[in-house]
Amino acid sequence: MYLPPVTSRAFIAMQNLDIQMLATCNQHEIRPFLPSLVRMSLLFPMETTRGMMECRKQILVLLVGIEIVNNIVALLQVDYHELEVEVKKEQMLRQKIGVTQQDSAHFHGLQNGIALGFERADTTRKVRVVLSELFYLQSQIAEQNLLGPRGLSENIIKQSELFDNEIYLEEITDIICVALAELPSLITVQELVDTLLYVNNGAAIICWIVANAPDTYKDVVAALISTGDEDTAEGKLKLTALYALSEMNPGQALATRFLCMELMRMPSLMLKLSLKDPNDLIAFVSGLLLGNDSNVRSWFGVFVRTSQKRKGDALQMVRDELLKQLQNLVVFSHNAKLPEDYTVQAAAILRLYSALRGIAGIKFNDDELHLLVQLVTTKPSPTSAGIRFVSLGLCMLIACPSLISQSSLESRAIEWMQWLVKEEAYFENKCAIKYLRLVILSVRPSQ
Template sequence: MNRQKIGVASSDSILIQSLQNGSALEFERSDSTRRLRLVLSEILAITSQVREQQKSSVKSSELFDNSVYIEEICDVLCIALAELPAVLNVLDIVETLLYVKHGPEIICWVIANTPDCFREVCINLIANGERQEDDNVGGKTRMQAISMLCQMNPSQALPIRAKCVEMCRMPALAITLSLEHATRTLGGDTEGDMVAFISGLLLGNDQQVRNWFAMFVRNSQKASKIDNIFVWLSVFPFIQICMLAKLSERKWESHTSLQLCRDELLRRLQTIILFSMDSQLPESCVVEASALLRLYCALRGIAGIK
């Protein structure tokens, strides 16, 4: 595997002094104790950069930027957290790791070795997230890290989603976790609770939650152009209800949580239509179809989806 060009460290650290070579090469040649010092030195340096610059961007690190060292770095971090609990706080370490190149992967590795702090770490990541996601690198990395943690521990995905709602933070993550849950249950007796979940956000009694999610939908739409192509779908002629699903196919928004949510709802609606023969809806689909109609009306009327 090719490695980045090794340079000479520009300054000394409190933990490591007089580096003859760059931190990556020094890490490769050092014993376990010195490796621990090198990793902690890099962590402290990155933490200092984050506090000084206050920007959500990936910090350059000769050691952490090399994927070849990830496994060994993770081992060192896990040992350090286990042996120095009074000095190192796992929550602070995880926050710092968000700013390194392979941060989410390293975070998952660390939490896999300290599973008892899984929930605490996820809640802290959510608490430090934004009320409404923006497009900066830090926000995307934070969401990626939590999503990967929940993929590693699927049973905690829905409780973590509930925390997003409780704190009114990271709505895109809540949608992403719902979609991943639907994917895991696809083909089973149920297909997740996407429809019920979003309906609860928009039609529930909590005004703060309703405003929070409606603002997310509006902001997500403002971030992209408005397409002129709409899909008009009508069903239920037997009860004289015309269901209008105004869904826009936006290629430039195809990877956002909102568009993925649109795609999932459209897929469910198309599935219902396939079961409708001669404009007659089977009894087995009535409840699901009614729930979809209710959700589309809420998205249109409350969240202003287009």
Template sequence: MSFKKGVDPKVFRAIQNVDMQQLSECTEQEIRPVLPCLVRMGLISPLDTSKKCTTMKVDILTIVSGMELVNSIVALLSIDFHRLETEVKKEQQLRQKGVTLQNDSILIGNLSNTSMALEYERSDMTRRLSILLGELLYVQSQIQENESAETSSYIKPSELFDNDIFAEELSDIICIALAELPITLNILTITETLLHLHNGPAIVCRIVANFPDCFREVCTYLIQTGEKQEESKLSMVRASAISLLCKMNPSQALSIRSKCVELCRMPALAITLSLEHNQNGSDDGDMVAFISGLLLGNDQTIRNWIALFIRTGQKKKGEISSNALQQLRDELLRRLQIIINSSAEGQLVDSLVASPPSNSKRKRST
């Protein structure tokens, strides 16, 4: 099965609302990204022993019972996480001391006689989990070391993550590790690390699908750590991750757009989210009102921010800002053309004219 980038909105909504009926109607391929969450919910002993909870567990096990991949996740849940946590903490301390050689890893060990991909492939689940966490912590140390180096490559090479064949299982392992080691592993730190790896945005999307309560937190973090004006590879990857998350949870797309405006960061993303929302909606959306509010609003900081985005988009052709600006222009021209075509003999149709609020108040009062 190929690595599916993105999660179906109905699956995310079902996980978020714990709607087993909705999940039971989904296909195996649609459920695949949230399998770690489902298996863990079905096997871990809950604190709630009510009949409703018991019934839900039975429903979950019924949904996943026919899937062969469940066995590998069950094997993950059988690992001694207390011992693993101790090793992870030692690894973190080692990396904090400035040890950045991969072969010095406590979790991975010395791989001088073999490749990491081969070692991973022939190992059991316990060893695979150790190798993956060791690789993530190693990449994390590389990021911190090269944080100020502008010439460093944003996407880090990795034998594990560069192979799409491992992507499904890597996502599963990370989800289980985050669930079982919540104090040692931080979802935001893991998210930042994954952005520097192949398939990073897609894996981040899967992680959030398995931890739906973290959706807002992860999106806010991605925006806060983004650029004020998207001018680098860094912003492109972040925008890709946020876009996947908003496609998975489209009801929050405009809320995430508002966060971009509030923080005055990633304007091209804000425009793109608006365009995608308008395409998915049944009406024309609020694109004109949104852009007018940015350009003509009372907040000088926001006006300067969007004005700089427009100037940058006009100068740097082919960049993220330029592409988003062109898409915005095309959309506004399309709407203008609709208005012109609907205006016979130069008269605007009443439905295309928004009455001022003051007029409507006067009419109601008479």
């Protein structure tokens, strides 16, 4: 049984402590937030205002009838001060005998394995076993990281009898969420995230942890992005966690995308977040390639070139979306007449494709070639936007000769330029754009 996903609706409600909105969620949606909700209902509030007391009452009403609440109440009754002392002693002892010499099962004398020992243990011992396993995994990961980053094809997931057993996954996650709140000096959110990345279902557990501490969302995302490298196995794990966190909190998609661009990290995540709003895709990618920041332009250009070789899914998804928009524009252009309402959009997409070819070195496929030539050779209205579109089309034909590498496409382009030669006076009179005449003459086909 996998962990129920954290829905965006429930996360927003928890983030804003909107109990009324949480009350509209079903038990499946509320389940990830139970550790913090139960803790809030039991702790004496710092403020005894009428509003706070009413909020607490609403939380209690929300928790009524949920059986798992009793298990979480038991977790909150553990003596965490005493537990912290014992765990610190265990850590010191491990350092003496070697951090990876004994796994958690042997260390705690669990003869039948850690999973069975966990099932039979009382609540306090369960918390100790989970914390011990986390610290054991943490030490293994630290030793592994000393060897340097691993290649994409390497499997760096740590095997753990406890975390690999899905039957205990919800209970383990509840323990981690409660321990994180009760033992702030012993474990931190970021340390937990860095460890849980390497276990099975790690991304789902991380989402639950962040859901129970919504104020940590930005810090967790920023840390994952700033240390992420998509070309390594570790970076791939971080990418998976970031996708899950972004799905949980879509309202932060733009902020996360900006952080990727600012830090020049995780370009795949940046593009996939951009695809959530296709109307903004052209403007955003154009800004990357044609903006004033040369470092960002170079970084993204390298990503596009390497993604083409590796056939990266994020770049392909962007190309598919751009192709769809390109196809729509061609469909709207009846009899090669570009409607005035679509002229600006058509010019923007031509500008982007030119940048992708000229700066990022993208190679157009057959579908892109045919649709681009069809769009370039449409006949816009004689407006300022139309003149701009024609200028971009001419420049694109000059800069991207591969567009007319096929005889049929070349014939279409020649026919269009001959039309421009005949219509140049019309354009000039209408819009007073004299430079267009020079551009047309410079590319006029020989008779």
